[in-house]
Amino acid sequence: MTTARKQLISLEDTPYYHCISRCVRRAFLCGEDKNTGKNFDHRRGWVEDKLLSLSCVFAIDVCAYAIMSNHTHLVLFVDEATAKSWSTREVIVRWHQLFKGTLITRQYGRGEDIPEYQMASLLETVEVYRHRLMDISWFMRLLNQSIAIQANLEDNCTGHFWEGRFKSQALLDEAALAACMAYVDLNPVRANSAKTPESSAYTSVKQRVLSAKKGQQPIRLLPFVGNPRKTMPIGLPFELTDYLELIELTGRCLREDKAGYIEENQPALLSLLNISPENWLTLSKGFRKLFHGAVGHSEVLAEYCEHKGLKRRTNVSCCNKLFA
Numbered sequence: 001m002t003t004a005r006k007q008l009i010s011l012e013d014t015p016y017y018h019c020i021s022r023c024v025r026r027a028f029l030c031g032e033d034k035n036t037g038k039n040f041d042h043r044r045g046w047v048e049d050k051l052l053s054l055s056c057v058f059a060i061d062v063c064a065y066a067i068m069s070n071h072t073h074l075v076l077f078v079d080e081a082t083a084k085s086w087s088t089r090e091v092i093v094r095w096h097q098l099f100k101g102t103l104i105t106r107q108y109g110r111g112e113d114i115p116e117y118q119m120a121s122l123l124e125t126v127e128v129y130r131h132r133l134m135d136i137s138w139f140m141r142l143l144n145q146s147i148a149i150q151a152n153l154e155d156n157c158t159g160h161f162w163e164g165r166f167k168s169q170a171l172l173d174e175a176a177l178a179a180c181m182a183y184v185d186l187n188p189v190r191a192n193s194a195k196t197p198e199s200s201a202y203t204s205v206k207q208r209v210l211s212a213k214k215g216q217q218p219i220r221l222l223p224f225v226g227n228p229r230k231t232m233p234i235g236l237p238f239e240l241t242d243y244l245e246l247i248e249l250t251g252r253c254l255r256e257d258k259a260g261y262i263e264e265n266q267p268a269l270l271s272l273l274n275i276s277p278e279n280w281l282t283l284s285k286g287f288r289k290l291f292h293g294a295v296g297h298s299e300v301l302a303e304y305c306e307h308k309g310l311k312r313r314t315n316v317s318c319c320n321k322l323f324a
Helices: 042-055 080-085 088-096 103-109 116-132 136-155 174-185 204-212 240-256 268-273 277-290 298-308 316-322
Strands: 016-022 060-067 071-078 167-170
Touching (some): 016 136, 042 060, 042 136, 060 174, 071 136, 071 174, 088 103, 088 116, 103 116, 174 204, 174 240, 174 268, 204 240, 240 268, 240 277, 277 316, 298 316
Antiparallel strands (some): 016 071, 016 167, 060 071
16 A cells, blocks of 8 residues: 555655656656657656656755656755745745735735734734645656646647656765765666767756756755765755765666676775665666665664654665665
C-alpha cells in the first residue's frame, strides 16, 4: 500500500526531499519515441521552465533536477523559516500568482480596507496559503498538472500524462543529500544520453557548471554556501568547487567504467562525508534502487521513524553499509 505524502514529510527531521515522477506506461512523452519517430524533447523544456518558475513563488528551492525522456528527478529544499517570515501581503501576492484567491484576499491585494469582522477570516486564509506555499505536494501538483494539460492539448487527447502521484524520499543528512544530488545530476550520463555532466540538457548540473565558469551560481537554484558550520546561511552545506569536482570524477567513472579513478584522486567532499570511493560509486549508480524510503545514517533514520510513528526502519542495513 502506498504511503501518504504527508506521512513521508517531516520538516522536524529534514527540509530536503527527493521527488520522482514518471510518465504513463513509461512512454517517451518527453523525449524521442523510437517506435513512432516523434520527438517531444521540447516538453522537457516545459518542465524545466515551470519547475524554476514555481520555485520563485513557493518557499521551496530546487537543489538538483534531471528531466529525462520519461521521468523527472528533483531534489527540493523546503524553506520553512522564510515562509513563516512572509507578511500577510507577501503571502497573498505569491498565492495570487498561482490562483485567484478569495474575494477578501483580492480586496486586500488591491489595497482596499477590510472590515474588522472579516480580518480573522482573512488571516486564517493567509495561514492556509502560507502552509500550501511550503508544501511539496502542492508544488508537485502544480508542476505536473500544468505539464499534463499542455501535453494533452498538443496531442489533442485526454487522460493521464503522469503515472500516478510523485514518489518522495526524505534525505536526512549531508551524506544522503550529496549522494542523491549526484545520482540526479548524473542521470543523463548514466543513461548514455550525455557524455559529460556539463553537456547534459535539462539538468541542474549543467546550469551550475555554466554559471561557475562565470564565477557565479544560478539564481533560481539553491546556492552552495560552504561546509557545515555553526552559523550556516540558507543553502547547500558543501563547497561548490568540491561538489563539481566530485561530479566530474564520478561521471568519468560511470562513463569509462574506471572503478579506481576516484581512489587515485580522492576528492575533498568524499573525505568530508566519510564515504569510501567504492560506496560512492555504488550510490551514484543506483541510489533510487538501493533505497525505498528515507535515507541517512542509522541515528537520524531512527529519529525520523520515531517522529513519524513508523514501526519498521527501512533501508537501515543498506544505509549502515554504504554511508561508512
